[in-house]
Amino acid sequence: MSMNPILEVEALTLSSRANPKLVHNVSFSIGKGETLGLVGESGSGKSLTLRAILGLLPQGIEQTGGQIKSSLSSAMVFQDPRGSLDPLCPVVKQLAEVISYRQGLSRKASHQAALELLEVLGLPLSLRQKDRYPSQLSGGQCQRVVIALALACKPGILLCDEPTTALDVTVQEQIIETISALQQELGFAMVFVTHNLAVASAMCSRLCVMRQGQIVEQGDTLSLLQAPQDAYTQMLINSVLPVPVLEGGEQR
Ligand SMILES: Nc1ncnc2c1ncn2[C@@H]1O[C@H](COP(=O)(O)OP(=O)(O)OP(=O)(O)O)[C@@H](O)[C@H]1O
Numbered sequence: 001m002s003m004n005p006i007l008e009v010e011a012l013t014l015s016s017r018a019n020p021k022l023v024h025n026v027s028f029s030i031g032k033g034e035t036l037g038l039v040g041e042s043g044s045g046k047s048l049t050l051r052a053i054l055g056l057l058p059q060g061i062e063q064t065g066g067q068i069k070s071s072l073s074s075a076m077v078f079q080d081p082r083g084s085l086d087p088l089c090p091v092v093k094q095l096a097e098v099i100s101y102r103q104g105l106s107r108k109a110s111h112q113a114a115l116e117l118l119e120v121l122g123l124p125l126s127l128r129q130k131d132r133y134p135s136q137l138s139g140g141q142c143q144r145v146v147i148a149l150a151l152a153c154k155p156g157i158l159l160c161d162e163p164t165t166a167l168d169v170t171v172q173e174q175i176i177e178t179i180s181a182l183q184q185e186l187g188f189a190m191v192f193v194t195h196n197l198a199v200a201s202a203m204c205s206r207l208c209v210m211r212q213g214q215i216v217e218q219g220d221t222l223s224l225l226q227a228p229q230d231a232y233t234q235m236l237i238n239s240v241l242p243v244p245v246l247e248g249g250e251q252r
Helices: 045-052 091-103 106-118 139-149 167-185 197-203 219-226 231-238
Strands: 005-015 023-031 035-040 062-070 074-077 157-161 189-193 207-209 213-220
Touching: 005 045, 005 189, 023 035, 023 045, 023 189, 023 207, 023 213, 023 219, 035 045, 045 062, 045 074, 045 189, 062 139, 074 139, 091 106, 091 139, 106 139, 106 189, 139 167, 139 213, 157 167, 167 197, 167 207, 189 213, 197 213, 197 219, 207 231, 213 219
Parallel strands: 035 189, 035 207, 074 157, 157 189
Antiparallel strands: 005 023, 005 062, 207 213
C-alpha cells in the first residue's frame, strides 16, 4: 500500500446476475506519479477494475462491495484505439470538443490546444489538418490520438487498458516510450493493465497479479518477478517464451 495514496481501492467486488464474483475483494492503492501494473490471465477482471475506477461499468455489472476513494480525476486509454474514436468526426475536432468540454476553452482556443496536444503526441502535421479522419491514421497514430483525448482531461490518474495490444511490436515500444515521457513531464499516476511482463517490469513500480477476479499476489515489481510467492505468479513468469538459442551463437 502507498504511504500517501491518491487512489485507494478497498475490497472491491463487482457482480453480474450470472456471476457475483467477477471481481472479488480487490484492494490496492497508488501514490502520486506512481505506476501500478495489473497483470494476469484473460478474464481475470483487470478491465472491469479499471472501469470501476473510471466510474463507467458496463451495463449489467454492478459494484456490490467495497469502495473506491480517489482524490484526483481519472481518464482511460482503452484497448482498441480505432474503436475508441468516432469514425465520422475529424480527429482534430474530436480532440478540440473534449478540450472545450473539460477545460472550458473557446472554440478557437480548443482547436489550437488540440493541435498542440497532437504535436506533443508526435502526430505528423499532415494528419493534424481539419479534414483528417481516423480511417486515414495507422493503428499507432490512432492510439496517440486516444492518449491525447485522455490527457485533454488533465487526469491525475491515467488508466491504461493494454494500450499497445493492438499494435505491432515496434509501434508498441514507441507508444510505451511516449506514455513514460508524458508521465515524467505531467506527473500523473497510472494503473497499467498488460499481459506483457516485460512491459510491466519496465513501466510499473508495483504489480498486482489477478486470477479469477482476485488478486493472488501484489508487491514491488522486481521482488515479485524475482521471487514470486504464489504458484500462479510463478506459472505466469515461466510461461514467458525464452528467446531461442541460435546454433553456434549465444542466447540474446
Ligand atoms: N459487459 C459484461 N457483461 C458481463 N460479463 C462481463 C462483461 N464484461 C466483462 N465481463 C466478464 O467479467 C470478467 C472479467 O472481465 P475483464 O474484461 O475485466 O477481464 P480482463 O482481465 O480485462 O481480460 P482481458 O485480459 O482478456 O482483457 C470475465 O469473466 C468477463 O467475461
